[in-house]
Structure formats: structure tokens, C-alpha cells
Amino acid sequence: MRRLILLVPLVLFVAGTLFFYQTLRERQASEIRQSSIELPSPLIGKPLPAFELEDVKDAQRRITAADLKGPALVNVWATWCVACRVEHPVLNRLAEQGVVIYGINYKDDNASAQRWLRDLHDPYQINVSDPQGRLGLDLGVYGAPETFLIDADGIIRYKFIGVIDDRVWERELEPRYKALLEGGT
The missing domain is CATH 3.40.30.10 (Glutaredoxin)
Structure with missing residues (x-):
């Protein structure tokens, strides 16, 4: 019984860590999908630069x-x-x-x-x-x-x-x- 009581904090820590990791991964994926930025380009209407x-x-x-x-x-x-x-x-x-x-x-x-x-x-x-x-x-x-x-x-x-x-x-x-x-x- 005493060992079981000692395992409870470990189980809670592991579960919390997994939850935090999954939430972080989902947030990063969402930020990548939404990372488009609307910035004006002075090249609109101009040819590709020579190269x-x-x-x-x-x-x-x-x-x-x-x-x-x-x-x-x-x-x-x-x-x-x-x-x-x-x-x-x-x-x-x-x-x-x-x-x-x-x-x-x-x-x-x-x-x-x-x-x-x-x-x-x-x-x-x-x-x-x-x-x-x-x-x-x-x-x-x-x-x-x-x-x-x-x-x-x-x-x-x-x-x-x-x-x-x-x-x-x-x-x-x-x-x-x-x-x-x-x-x-």
C-alpha cells in the first residue's frame, strides 16, 4: 500500500508531462498553419530579378x-x-x-x-x-x-x-x- 502511495505522484507527473507535450505539439502545428504574414512586396508588378x-x-x-x-x-x-x-x-x-x-x-x-x-x-x-x-x-x-x-x-x-x-x-x-x-x- 505504501508503494502505491509513492507511485501516485509519479503517475500524475508522467500524465501531466504527456498532456503538456501533446498540447504544445498541437499549438506548434497550428502556428505553422497560421503563420502566413501579409507584408507588401515592392516587387509586385516587376520582373523576377536577374540571376x-x-x-x-x-x-x-x-x-x-x-x-x-x-x-x-x-x-x-x-x-x-x-x-x-x-x-x-x-x-x-x-x-x-x-x-x-x-x-x-x-x-x-x-x-x-x-x-x-x-x-x-x-x-x-x-x-x-x-x-x-x-x-x-x-x-x-x-x-x-x-x-x-x-x-x-x-x-x-x-x-x-x-x-x-x-x-x-x-x-x-x-x-x-x-x-x-x-x-x-
């Missing part, structure tokens, strides 16, 4: 802004970005549906990026390696993930900061993307 960088999969291939043909999403991502991992399955699903997505691997190394794409699948038609973050700086990137919507002329029409989930796609990006496909701005 010439390596392809993530083929360092011999040089990519320029002219290679990124729209309408398309230009997604800034990194393997060190937890929110990018949350977003990645949605990007894969969108790519399977025919949405054109280009990647900018931001402040990352190619070996990690190649492993990520091999293990988690590659939704990107072209994937630019930006290890120094220069292109990200020119785009006004605050961090990853960020996504730009470009039109057929490579003009930036919209910028979204945060995780693209199904809700964000349906409410924020899909209507704009479809409008661009139909020739709108």
Missing part, C-alpha cells in the same frame, strides 16, 4: 530568370526549414495536378537538397540553388517558405509568406493562378 545560378540537381546547368516561364509558383524552400517540410506534400500534390512550380533552394547545400528531393519527391520543374541567399535577398525574402506567383512574362503578381496548405491554395493562390492561366494579371 544566373546552378541547378540543384545538375551543377553544370546554369539557370536564369528567363528559364522560369509562368504562370507558375516560385517557391523558396530549404532543408533546414521545418515549415517547408509541412508544405512539401501539398506542393507535390499540386505538381501532380499540373501546377507549374519552380524552386529556389535558399541558403542550403546541394547534397542536402538532393537527398530531400529524392526522399520526399520533387515537385519542382526547375530548382535553383541559392546557397549564399543572394537571389533571396534580391526577392526580399524574409525566410522560408515564401512563394511568388509569376505571370507568362515573368512578372511577379503575388507574394505569399508562410506554409502553403490546402486552405491557402484554395483561397489565396489558386484563384490568382487560374486567372493568370486565363490571361489575366
Whole structure:
């Protein structure tokens, strides 16, 4: 009986710890989903900045802004970005549906990026390696993930900061993307 009385505080402590951990995990997941930020971009209505960088999969291939043909999403991502991992399955699903997505691997190394794409699948038609973050700086990137919507002329029409989930796609990006496909701005 005495041992049972000694175990009660331990059981209560373990149960409280598990409850606290689960609550914290749910809150973090909710914050990632709701982490979109509405910040104006001075690049809206302007072309993608000029650049010439390596392809993530083929360092011999040089990519320029002219290679990124729209309408398309230009997604800034990194393997060190937890929110990018949350977003990645949605990007894969969108790519399977025919949405054109280009990647900018931001402040990352190619070996990690190649492993990520091999293990988690590659939704990107072209994937630019930006290890120094220069292109990200020119785009006004605050961090990853960020996504730009470009039109057929490579003009930036919209910028979204945060995780693209199904809700964000349906409410924020899909209507704009479809409008661009139909020739709108």
C-alpha cells in the first residue's frame, strides 16, 4: 500500500508531462498553419530579378530568370526549414495536378537538397540553388517558405509568406493562378 502511495505522484507527473507535450505539439502545428504574414512586396508588378545560378540537381546547368516561364509558383524552400517540410506534400500534390512550380533552394547545400528531393519527391520543374541567399535577398525574402506567383512574362503578381496548405491554395493562390492561366494579371 505504501508503494502505491509513492507511485501516485509519479503517475500524475508522467500524465501531466504527456498532456503538456501533446498540447504544445498541437499549438506548434497550428502556428505553422497560421503563420502566413501579409507584408507588401515592392516587387509586385516587376520582373523576377536577374540571376544566373546552378541547378540543384545538375551543377553544370546554369539557370536564369528567363528559364522560369509562368504562370507558375516560385517557391523558396530549404532543408533546414521545418515549415517547408509541412508544405512539401501539398506542393507535390499540386505538381501532380499540373501546377507549374519552380524552386529556389535558399541558403542550403546541394547534397542536402538532393537527398530531400529524392526522399520526399520533387515537385519542382526547375530548382535553383541559392546557397549564399543572394537571389533571396534580391526577392526580399524574409525566410522560408515564401512563394511568388509569376505571370507568362515573368512578372511577379503575388507574394505569399508562410506554409502553403490546402486552405491557402484554395483561397489565396489558386484563384490568382487560374486567372493568370486565363490571361489575366
